[in-house]
Amino acid sequence: MATLMSKDLRKGVTDVGTLSESDIANMDDIVQLMGPVKMATTVMCEEDQPTLSVIAPLQAKLLKHLQPCEDDSTLVAEIKRVMASDLSTRYRGTQDALNIASALDPRFKELPYLEKEDREQVYTKLVFEAEVSHQYYRAEI
Numbered sequence: 001m002a003t004l005m006s007k008d009l010r011k012g013v014t015d016v017g018t019l020s021e022s023d024i025a026n027m028d029d030i031v032q033l034m035g036p037v038k039m040a041t042t043v044m045c046e047e048d049q050p051t052l053s054v055i056a057p058l059q060a061k062l063l064k065h066l067q068p069c070e071d072d073s074t075l076v077a078e079i080k081r082v083m084a085s086d087l088s089t090r091y092r093g094t095q096d097a098l099n100i101a102s103a104l105d106p107r108f109k110e111l112p113y114l115e116k117e118d119r120e121q122v123y124t125k126l127v128f129e130a131e132v133s134h135q136y137y138r139a140e141i
Contacts, residue, residue, distance in 0.1 A: 026073070029072075029076045033079060036061065054105075056095070063087055
């Protein structure tokens, strides 16, 4: 309301009530939609040394939140669609590394954000990498 009343921002608009009920409802919906995004940002910013292991679980949580619901307004559904599309392709080339980093982190080692098949695939890759590293270092000694 303070912003609406500011003469610098109104620029000749005399009607203070420039927002309609649907505008206010849309803003409330967007604020609610962005809550988990704020939480993810806060988690990453509060860590002294953010690590790769946090990215995949946060991405999964955000993608789950961005799934469409039948209660969503048209605006919220479109915002969710665009955000989910961008977020799902953002780490395309590095998803395996992110999942392995999460598997090595005690906080996420069970990879609860992945389906059972994907979880087993990550563990198989991790064991394979460990065996290759072990054989390499053993040959060096």
